Amino acid sequence: MPFVPNSLEARDVAGLVHPYTNLAKHAENGPLVIDRGEGIHVWDTDGKQYIEGVAGLWCASLGYGETELVKAATAQMEKLAFGHLFQSRSHGPAIELAEKLKSLAPCETARVFFVGDGSSANDTAIKLIWYYNNAIGRPEKKKIIGRLKAYHGVTVASASVTGLTHNHLDWDLPLKGFLHTDCPHHYREALPGESEDDFVDRIIGNLERLIHKVGPETVAAFFAEPIQGAGGLIVPPQNYFPRLQAVLKKHDILLVADEVITGFLRTGNYWGCQTVDMQPDMVTCAKALSSAYLPIGAVTIPSFMHEAMVEQSRKIGTFGHGNTYSGHPVCAAVALRTLQIYEERNLLEHVRGLIPRFQQRLAALASHPLVGEARLGAGLMGGVELVADKAAKTAFDPKLTVGMKALLACQEQGLMIRAVGDVAILCPPLIITEPQIDEMFDRLKAALDGLEL
Ligand code: PLP
Numbered sequence: 349m350p351f352v353p354n355s356l357e358a359r360d361v362a363g364l365v366h367p368y369t370n371l372a373k374h375a376e377n378g379p380l381v382i383d384r385g386e387g388i389h390v391w392d393t394d395g396k397q398y399i400e401g402v403a404g405l406w407c408a409s410l411g412y413g414e415t416e417l418v419k420a421a422t423a424q425m426e427k428l429a430f431g432h433l434f435q436s437r438s439h440g441p442a443i444e445l446a447e448k449l450k451s452l453a454p455c456e457t458a459r460v461f462f463v464g465d466g467s468s469a470n471d472t473a474i475k476l477i478w479y480y481n482n483a484i485g486r487p488e489k490k491k492i493i494g495r496l497k498a499y500h501g502v503t504v505a506s507a508s509v510t511g512l513t514h515n516h517l518d519w520d521l522p523l524k525g526f527l528h529t530d531c532p533h534h535y536r537e538a539l540p541g542e543s544e545d546d547f548v549d550r551i552i553g554n555l556e557r558l559i560h561k562v563g564p565e566t567v568a569a570f571f572a573e574p575i576q577g578a579g580g581l582i583v584p585p586q587n588y589f590p591r592l593q594a595v596l597k598k599h600d601i602l603l604v605a606d607e608v609i610t611g612f613l614r615t616g617n618y619w620g621c622q623t624v625d626m627q628p629d630m631v632t633c634a635k636a637l638s639s640a641y642l643p644i645g646a647v648t649i650p651s652f653m654h655e656a657m658v659e660q661s662r663k664i665g666t667f668g669h670g671n672t673y674s675g676h677p678v679c680a681a682v683a684l685r686t687l688q689i690y691e692e693r694n695l696l697e698h699v700r701g702l703i704p705r706f707q708q709r710l711a712a713l714a715s716h717p718l719v720g721e722a723r724l725g726a727g728l729m730g731g732v733e734l735v736a737d738k739a740a741k742t743a744f745d746p747k748l749t750v751g752m753k754a755l756l757a758c759q760e761q762g763l764m765i766r767a768v769g770d771v772a773i774l775c776p777p778l779i780i781t782e783p784q785i786d787e788m789f790d791r792l793k794a795a796l797d798g799l800e801l
Pocket of ligand 1: 405465466467468470499500501502573577578606607608609634635
C-alpha cells in the first residue's frame with residue numbers, strides 16, 4: 349500500500365520494528381495509529397472509536413484518562429523524578445508500595461523486588477531461585493519447568509520457560525535446563541473420550557515421570573500462569589493445581605505464580621491463584637499493578653529465600669542484581685495510587701457484579717457456527733476458539749489466519765480484541781459497565797457473523 353508521504357503511517361513503517369507483528373505484512377499494510385483514549389474507548393487518527401476489549405494488552409484495568417493517576421505521576425515527578433535503590437539508597441514510593449504488596453500478596457512474603465515489566469519479573473524470579481539454591485548448597489537444583497503454550501515473557505530466561513514455538517524458533521531457545529510439560533487444556537489436549545479427571549491423572553503422571561527422568565534433585569521450580577493467557581485463554585480443570593502442588597511438594601520444587609495478567613481483580617479475586625486453588629511460593633506481577641499507566645512489575649520473595657539471599661550477599665559482599673528503574677519513584681507512586689483506587693472504588697465488587705453478564709454473553713457464543721469452544725476463562729477474561737468443523741473440533745488451516753481475520757473484522761465493528769491463533773480473546777478494562785459489556789459482545793457477534801472465510 350503506498351503511504352501518504354510524511355504521514356504517521358509512512359513514518360511508522362520507516363522507523364519502527366513492531367513486536368509480535370508479521371514484519372513483511374506490516375511494511376505493506378502499515379499500522380493502525382491510535383490517537384487517544386477515554387474510559388474503555390480509544391480513537392484512531394481518523395477519529396474512529398473502538399471499545400478496547402483487551403484493555404490494551406490485558407493491562408489498562410482502570411481504562412484511559414484516569415486523572416487520579418495523572419495527578420499521582422505529576423506530583424511525584426515534581427517532587428523526585430528519579431531515585432534508585434542501589435547501595436542502600438531509597439525513597440518513599442518504593443517503600444510504601446513494597447509494604448502494600450506484602451500486605452496483599454497471596455503467599456508468605458518477606459520482601460518485594462521491583463522491575464520494569466512482566467518478562468523481567470519472571471527473569472528475576474528465575475535468577476533468585478538459582479541464587480537461593482546456590483546459597484543453601486544445592487547447586488545442582490536449577491532446572492525450571494514450564495508448560496506448553498505458557499507465556500512468561502521475552503527475556504532469554506523468561507522466553508525459555510515460555511512454551512510457545514514462536515518464542516523459541518530461531519531464537520536459540522529454550523536455554524539448557526528449561527523443560528516443558530503438558531498444557532492443562534481439556535478441550536484441545538484430552539484424548540478422545542477422556543474425562544477431566546482422567547486427563548488430569550495423565551498429565552500429572554507425565555509431570556512426575558519427567559521429574560524422575562531428570563532427577564528431582566535437579567529441578568528447582570515450576571512456573572505457571574493461573575490461567576494461561578497468551579497461549580489461548582486456558583483455564584485448568586478444578587483439581588489440576590492441587591494435584592500438581594502435591595507432586596511439587598514431594599520433590600521440594602518451588603511453585604511460581606505468574607500473575608502478570610491475572611493479578612489485581614481480573615478473575616473475580618484479588619489474585620488469579622485464588623480463583624484456581626493455587627498456592628504459590630512466589631508471585632510475579634506487572635501490568636494492572638499500575639493499570640499500565642507506567643511500566644512496573646514486582647516479584648514477591650518468601651522469608652526462607654530472603655534469609656538465604658542476605659547470607660549469600662554477606663559472603664559475596666553485595667547482592668549482584670538490580671535494574672536502574674527497580675522501584676522507579678514515579679512508577680511506584682502511580683502503582684500505589686492504582687492499588688488505592690481499586691480499594692476506594694470497591695472495584696472487586698464491581699468486577700464480581702459484572703462476571704455473570706460477561707460469562708453469559710460469552711457462553712451464548714458457543715452456539716455460533718464458527719465457535720468450537722467458548723473459553724469462559726474466569727472473571728472478566730474469556731475468548732472463543734474459531735474452528736472449521738464444530739463437531740470434529742477441526743482447526744482451520746493456520747495459513748488462512750482466521751484469528752487475524754476475526755481481529756480485523758472486529759476492528760471494522762469498532763472493537764479491539766486479541767487474536768491468539770484462532771482464539772479471539774476479550775479482557776476489557778475492569779471499569780466496564782454492563783451495557784458496555786453488551787455493546788462489546790454485540791460488536792464481536794456482528795464481526796463473527798460477517799466473517800468471510
Ligand atoms: N507473563 C504473562 C502471563 C504475560 O501475559 C506477559 C505478557 O503478556 C508477560 C509475562 C510478559 O510481560 P511483559 O510484556 O510486560 O514483559
